[in-house]
Amino acid sequence: MIYDLRTYVCRPGTIKKHMKLYEEHGWAAQCRNLGYPAVYGAVETGNVNSYVHIWVYDSAADRAEKRAAMAADPDWQAYLKLSAEAGYLVSQTNTILTPAPFFQPAKMGS
Helix, strand or coil, X not given: CEEEEEEEXXXXXXXXXXXXXXXXXXXXXXXXXXXXXXXXXXXXXXXCCEEEEEEEECCHHHHHHHHHHHHHCHHHHHHHHHHHHHCCEEEEEEEEECCCCCCCCCCCCC
């Protein structure tokens, strides 16, 4: 299992606009191709112009396969075009994590 931690930074004052654009045009396509994320949220402390999401994959090959399918999805391509036109994003950082041997994901409500 691997975790794909993705951190995005928006221009000051645009994060809510960007999140709305993603909700309306990107969320469904991304979840359809990648599954539901473990985490998707805006940063409350630190750089409040940023947000993070964490996607869970069985392996690097699973990640590559799902991301290739998403890249080919016309709905996702349309979202990327809208996002680029809006110009809200400043930077993106991706970090691949592997769980520690003793780690077991928490169940919802635990």
